[in-house]
Amino acid sequence: MSLSFSQRCRSAGIRTSTGTVADCFDNAVTESFFATVETELLDRHHFATRAQAKAACFDFIEGVIVSSPIGRPTSRCRTAADSGLPG
Numbered sequence: 001m002s003l004s005f006s007q008r009c010r011s012a013g014i015r016t017s018t019g020t021v022a023d024c025f026d027n028a029v030t031e032s033f034f035a036t037v038e039t040e041l042l043d044r045h046h047f048a049t050r051a052q053a054k055a056a057c058f059d060f061i062e063g064v065i066v067s068s069p070i071g072r073p074t075s076r077c078r079t080a081a082d083s084g085l086p087g
Contacts, residue, residue: 005034012050041060
């Protein structure tokens with residue numbers, strides 16, 4: 001997580017959930033997600049209220065990330081039950 005993003009969260013009263021660099025809570029997926037939100041949404045907009053920021057984050061996640069081919073389940077996805085393997 002970038003220092004500027006951490007500072008923005010702190011100034012907004014938001015406590016981040018990822019750890020510091022190189023500790024056991026370092027998570028590349030989480031880091032990548034927040035970097036995308038920061039670059040694609042937060043750096044491009046100013047929000048007058050927390051409610052506006054929350055709504056924009058929700059819309060961004062639902063509209064961009066969840067609906068992307070990577071975030072969206074497809075008919076090719078199989079469950080464990082579909083695999084025929086025990087368990």
